[in-house]
Amino acid sequence: MKLSKSSNKATYYIDLSYGCSQRPLDNSRQANLQVLPATFSASDDILFCPPSLLSECDIARREKEALDLVDIQNRLNITDKELSEFELELEYGVTNRKSSFRADYNLTENAENRLPIKSSNQGKKIELPSRRSTEKNVALGDKRKKKSVKSPKKDPTLKHGTRKRVSEMLRSELAKSMSNVRALSDAVKKDVASIQWMCRGLVKNEERYPGAQHRLKSWGTHQIVLATKYLILVAEANAYSRWKALMMVAREKEKRMKYLQYQGLRKLGHATHHVGIRYISGRWLRWGKVVLHYRKVERQRLEYKSAVIIQNLCRSVSAKIVAFYMKQLREIRSATFLQAFVRRICALRVYRTLQHERKLRNASVVIQCAYRCYHALHSLYQLRVSRVRRNSSIDVQRLFRGMRGRKVARTFADKRRIFNAACNIQSLWRGIHGREKANARKLFVKRNNASIVIQAFVRGSLSTKKVKMLRLEAERLIVLQKRMSVKLQRAYRSHRKIVLTKLEMVTQVALARRKFRAAARIQSLFRGVQARVLFSAMMEEHFNIMVTNARRWQETWGEDVNCWYYYDTETEQTLWEPPASGYTKSDTRLVLQDGSVVDDPWSEQAEIVHAKCDDCDEAIATRQCDQCGDKYCSACYTRAHPKGGRRELHTYVHIGPIECEECSQKQAKKWCTMCDGPFCLSCFEKMHSRGYRSLHAYCNIYKSGNISPRAWGPDGSAAGMFVPGSTYDAGNNTMDGGEWYDGDEEEFTEHEYDKFYEDGDPSGIYDGVWSTHYDEEGNAYYYNSETGESLYDYPDT
Incomplete structure (x- = not known):
C-alpha cells in the first residue's frame, strides 16, 4: 500500500496493489477511482483504487514483494536467520492470537527473552530460554500447513514457566552478589579490628612512637573510603549492564515492530481482494x-x-x-x-x-x-x-x-x-x-x-x-x-463550563479587591477634604493678617522732599523705605507681605462686589433691581419677579462677578465673541464642542469681573480685538475698571492701544510681583515690580 499526494490538490491515492502506484495513473484508471464521501482531515481527500484495476498488476505485485523484502531487510539490518525467525513467529502468532495486539505482545516478549543478560559480578553470559524452541516452532508450522490438528494453547503455560526460570536465575545472581558484599564487609571488619588492636598498643607506647596513632587512623579511614568507592562502582556497573540489556531489548523490539508493520501492510493488500471497498x-x-x-x-x-x-x-x-x-x-x-x-x-x-x-x-x-x-x-x-x-x-x-x-x-x-x-x-x-x-x-x-x-x-x-x-x-x-x-x-x-467556573472565581476575587479599593478611596477622599478645609482656613487667616498689616501703613507723597514715604496710622511712625509687613498704595490697593498687589477686600467697593443675596443670604448677589433697590442672585431674582406679577417689568443691572449665561450657577470664565455671552468652562466646552460653534473665538474674564479685549481662537492663536455687547453694565466692559468708552471699534482699538502702551493692562494677570503688559506691537510681556525685569515668556516663579 502506498500514499501518493498530487501537486495541485492535497488528495491521497491508496494503491492496494503495491506496484501500481510506481507509475502515473492514466485517464482510464483515474476514472475508475472511487472518492470516499468523508475526508481524511480538514483539507485532504482519500481516494482508493478499486479491485478491478488489480488484475493487470499480479505479476508486478509479486516482483515488488521481493524487492520490498530486500529493501526492508537492508534498512533494518536484518539477517537471513532473523528474517526466518520473524516469519515463523509471525505465522504462529497469526494462527493462535485472538487479536493483533496479542501477536504484537508475543513477538516483543520472545525478543526480550532471547536477549543475553550479563552478570555484574561474574561477567558471564546467561542465555534466557525462549518461550518456544525452534523445533517447536517448526513443528507448529508443519501442523499449521497440514491443518489436521489445531495448535495447542501453550502460550500462558510457557509464559509462566519462562518467568519462573528467569526469576530463579535472577535470585541466584543476587545471592552471589550478596555473598561477595558480605565477604568484602567481613574483610573490612577484620582490618578495622586489627587497626584498633594496633592503636591500643600505640596508646600505651605513645612516647616511644609519637604520631603513629594519627597515621594509623588516617590509613584506616582511607581504606574504608576505598571500600565504599568500590561498592559504589559495583552498583554503577550493575546498573549500566541492566541499562545496556534494556536498550538492546528496546532496539530488538523496535526492529520487530517495524518488520511487523511492513508485513501487516503487505498482508492488508491481500485482504483487500476478499473484503469490500466500502468496509x-x-x-x-x-x-x-x-x-x-x-x-x-x-x-x-x-x-x-x-x-x-x-x-x-x-x-x-x-x-x-x-x-x-x-x-x-x-x-x-x-x-x-x-x-x-x-x-x-x-x-x-x-x-x-x-x-x-x-x-x-x-x-x-x-x-x-x-x-x-x-x-x-x-x-x-x-x-x-x-x-x-x-x-x-x-x-x-x-x-x-x-x-x-x-x-x-x-x-x-x-x-x-x-x-x-x-x-x-x-x-x-x-x-x-x-x-x-x-x-x-x-x-x-x-x-x-x-x-x-x-x-x-x-x-x-x-x-x-x-x-x-x-x-x-x-x-x-x-x-x-x-x-x-x-x-x-x-x-x-x-470550554464554556470551565470558563464560567473561572469567571465566578475571578469575579469573587475582583469583588473583594474592589471593596478594599473603594474603602481606601473613600478614606483618602475624606482625609483630603478635611485637610483642604483646614488648609483653606489657615490660608484665609494668614491673608487676613497680611491685609491688616498692609492697611496699617499708608503710602504718602511728601511735598517737602518730592518723594514717597510710609506712615503708620497706629503709632504715627514714618519710614522712607517700604515696610516688610506690607502697605497701602496711594490708589487704595494693598501690597502684601509676600509682594502681591491686591484690591482692598474690606473696602466699600469690595463689599458691593462680594455682597450676599438679600433674599437667601447665601449666594453672591449678581443682580440689583433698579426699582426695589435690593440685591439678588439669579434664582432669587426669578422667584421675586415672577411673570404676570407687578414686578415683572422691573429692570436690573449686573453687579459682582459675571455668572454663566447657560447654567446661571457658576462664575463665567470665557466670553464668546460670536454668541456675545459669558460661559463657565464646562458650559463653554459643552456648547462649543462640535459644528460651527467649535470655531468661535473667546475672551478671558478675570476674577475682578473685567473682560479682556483680546480675543483668542480655538487653537490658541490671537483672533484680534473684541468689544463685548451691552448685555452687562459698563463697569464690566471697561479696560481700566472705571468709565465706559462710547465709540466704534476702530476708535476703541486706538484708545485701547494708547492705554496699553502708557499704563499697561490693568485687567491683566497679576501673579505676585509679576504683572502683564503689552509692547508697541501688541505682544504681551511680563514686568517685575521689584527688580524691574521684563520677560516675553511666562516667568517660572
Whole structure:
C-alpha cells in the first residue's frame, strides 16, 4: 500500500496493489477511482483504487514483494536467520492470537527473552530460554500447513514457566552478589579490628612512637573510603549492564515492530481482494476520526498546561510587586521617624540659642539706657551753646538758598516745557503707527478666517470618502467574522463550563479587591477634604493678617522732599523705605507681605462686589433691581419677579462677578465673541464642542469681573480685538475698571492701544510681583515690580 499526494490538490491515492502506484495513473484508471464521501482531515481527500484495476498488476505485485523484502531487510539490518525467525513467529502468532495486539505482545516478549543478560559480578553470559524452541516452532508450522490438528494453547503455560526460570536465575545472581558484599564487609571488619588492636598498643607506647596513632587512623579511614568507592562502582556497573540489556531489548523490539508493520501492510493488500471497498473505507474513516479526537485531546491538554504556566508567572510577579511596595513603605516609615528625631534636636538647639540672645539683648538695653542719659545731658548743654550760633547762620543761609532756589526754578521750568513738547510729538507718532498695526491685524484675521472655512470644506470631503471606505471594509469584516464564528462556536461550547467556573472565581476575587479599593478611596477622599478645609482656613487667616498689616501703613507723597514715604496710622511712625509687613498704595490697593498687589477686600467697593443675596443670604448677589433697590442672585431674582406679577417689568443691572449665561450657577470664565455671552468652562466646552460653534473665538474674564479685549481662537492663536455687547453694565466692559468708552471699534482699538502702551493692562494677570503688559506691537510681556525685569515668556516663579 502506498500514499501518493498530487501537486495541485492535497488528495491521497491508496494503491492496494503495491506496484501500481510506481507509475502515473492514466485517464482510464483515474476514472475508475472511487472518492470516499468523508475526508481524511480538514483539507485532504482519500481516494482508493478499486479491485478491478488489480488484475493487470499480479505479476508486478509479486516482483515488488521481493524487492520490498530486500529493501526492508537492508534498512533494518536484518539477517537471513532473523528474517526466518520473524516469519515463523509471525505465522504462529497469526494462527493462535485472538487479536493483533496479542501477536504484537508475543513477538516483543520472545525478543526480550532471547536477549543475553550479563552478570555484574561474574561477567558471564546467561542465555534466557525462549518461550518456544525452534523445533517447536517448526513443528507448529508443519501442523499449521497440514491443518489436521489445531495448535495447542501453550502460550500462558510457557509464559509462566519462562518467568519462573528467569526469576530463579535472577535470585541466584543476587545471592552471589550478596555473598561477595558480605565477604568484602567481613574483610573490612577484620582490618578495622586489627587497626584498633594496633592503636591500643600505640596508646600505651605513645612516647616511644609519637604520631603513629594519627597515621594509623588516617590509613584506616582511607581504606574504608576505598571500600565504599568500590561498592559504589559495583552498583554503577550493575546498573549500566541492566541499562545496556534494556536498550538492546528496546532496539530488538523496535526492529520487530517495524518488520511487523511492513508485513501487516503487505498482508492488508491481500485482504483487500476478499473484503469490500466500502468496509475498508469505513474502517479508515473511523481511524481518521479517532486520530482527530486524540489530536484534539492533546491540544486541549497543551492549552491547559500553558494556562497553568501563565497563571504561575502572573501570580509570582504580583507577589514580587506587593513585597517591593511593602519594603518601600517600611523604609519610608523609618526615614520619617529619623527625620522627626533630627528635627527635634535642631529645634532644641535653635530654642537655646534664642534664649541666650534674649539675655544678651536685655543686658545691652540696660547699658544703653545709662549711656543715653549721660549723652542727653551733655548734648543739652552743647545745644544751648550752639543755638545762638545757629540763629545767626540761619539768616545767612536763608538769603543764599532763596537766591539759588529761584535760579533752579527757572531752569526746571524751561526743561519741563521742552519735555512736554517732546511727549506730544511722540504720542502723535505712536498713535499713527498703532492705527497702521491695527488695520494690518484686521486684514490678517479676515484672511485667516477665510482659509479656515476652505480647509474645513476640503477636510469634510476627504473624511466622507474615508468613511465610505471604512464602511465597505467593515461589511467585509462582518461577513468574515460570521464565517469564523461558526467554526469558533464548537471550541467555545466545549470550554464554556470551565470558563464560567473561572469567571465566578475571578469575579469573587475582583469583588473583594474592589471593596478594599473603594474603602481606601473613600478614606483618602475624606482625609483630603478635611485637610483642604483646614488648609483653606489657615490660608484665609494668614491673608487676613497680611491685609491688616498692609492697611496699617499708608503710602504718602511728601511735598517737602518730592518723594514717597510710609506712615503708620497706629503709632504715627514714618519710614522712607517700604515696610516688610506690607502697605497701602496711594490708589487704595494693598501690597502684601509676600509682594502681591491686591484690591482692598474690606473696602466699600469690595463689599458691593462680594455682597450676599438679600433674599437667601447665601449666594453672591449678581443682580440689583433698579426699582426695589435690593440685591439678588439669579434664582432669587426669578422667584421675586415672577411673570404676570407687578414686578415683572422691573429692570436690573449686573453687579459682582459675571455668572454663566447657560447654567446661571457658576462664575463665567470665557466670553464668546460670536454668541456675545459669558460661559463657565464646562458650559463653554459643552456648547462649543462640535459644528460651527467649535470655531468661535473667546475672551478671558478675570476674577475682578473685567473682560479682556483680546480675543483668542480655538487653537490658541490671537483672533484680534473684541468689544463685548451691552448685555452687562459698563463697569464690566471697561479696560481700566472705571468709565465706559462710547465709540466704534476702530476708535476703541486706538484708545485701547494708547492705554496699553502708557499704563499697561490693568485687567491683566497679576501673579505676585509679576504683572502683564503689552509692547508697541501688541505682544504681551511680563514686568517685575521689584527688580524691574521684563520677560516675553511666562516667568517660572
